[in-house]
Amino acid sequence: MAILVLAEHDNASLKLDTAKVVACGQAIGGDIDVLVIGHDCGDVTSSAQQLNGVRNVLVADASVYANGLAENIADVITEVAADYEHVLAAASSHGKDILPRVAALLDVNQLSEVIEVVSNDTFIRPIYAGNALATVQSLDDKKVMTVRSSAFNAVANDCSADLVTLSQEVAPQVEFVSQSLTESERPELGSAGVIVSGGRALGNSENFTMLEQLADKLGGALGASRAAVDAGYVPNDLQVGQTGKIVAPDLYIAVGISGAIQHLAGMKDSKVIVAINKDPEAPIFQVADYGLEADLFEAVPQLLEQL
Structure with missing residues (x-):
């Protein structure tokens, strides 16, 4: 075979x-x-x-x-x-x-x-x-x-x-015209050992800068929930979930992500999951190995100071 x-x-x-x-x-x-x-x-x-x-x-x-x-x-x-x-x-x-x-x-x-x-x-x-x-x-x-x-x-x-x-060369079926790529020095989302993801609770694209800094300090990739992508905070190539990328890093940090089924389908196989959310009833805490019930705008800056 x-x-x-x-x-x-x-x-x-x-x-x-x-x-x-x-x-x-x-x-x-x-x-x-x-x-x-x-x-x-x-x-x-x-x-x-x-x-x-x-x-x-x-x-x-x-x-x-x-x-x-x-x-x-x-x-x-x-x-x-x-x-x-x-x-x-x-x-x-x-x-x-x-x-x-x-x-x-x-x-x-x-x-x-x-x-x-x-x-x-x-x-x-x-x-x-x-x-x-x-x-x-x-x-x-x-x-x-x-x-x-x-x-x-x-x-x-x-x-x-x-x-x-292989000697054979097929006749081209389509012609390449152009492409637009997102350039980043961070590791690719699908192969990163550490991923820091943000949700709609970040509020706007500017607040994702905090997560970018956290990802860079950890040598990881930046991700996002579908809600954050749909809101226009980040490009859709950063989406983690059933309709985005399926990932299983060594460490997954979910910041301001409630934990909808669609998102959990894309990251629940991560080795260690850390959740930061001020809602104690958020479903993300059910799959998290470590959960921090806190305001992300206070917790993330404090985490950045300690790294």
């Missing part, structure tokens, strides 16, 4: 999620190959070759793949999928954009947000915002799956996989 894992990267570095998806592949069992699709991505390829348990790293390197357009990448995966029983990618915006197209092209069902492997055809995934778990068996010849990377530990970098260069 062979498993294909789609590498997630920015043409310069390999995202940590890829190592976690490889861990899911190991739980399934079988030979694991990693597929790197990009342009001038030699460092990415080298990093993928070091992932423990990887047999081969397949590389499709061409300018048409430089911007990671899902339509073009899906065609490449479909071309090589004949040799694999499982096709895996992280359940990130990147993987969610690509794998449904792959499943449609292969005429199979997709399994989404897998968090546990029962056997090579049976998997567990959350439903109802994580309040229930469904055990799903796939009878398709090929299993196309997105994997919730927060549910798996990254494999080590102690391997030296073989490199296989």
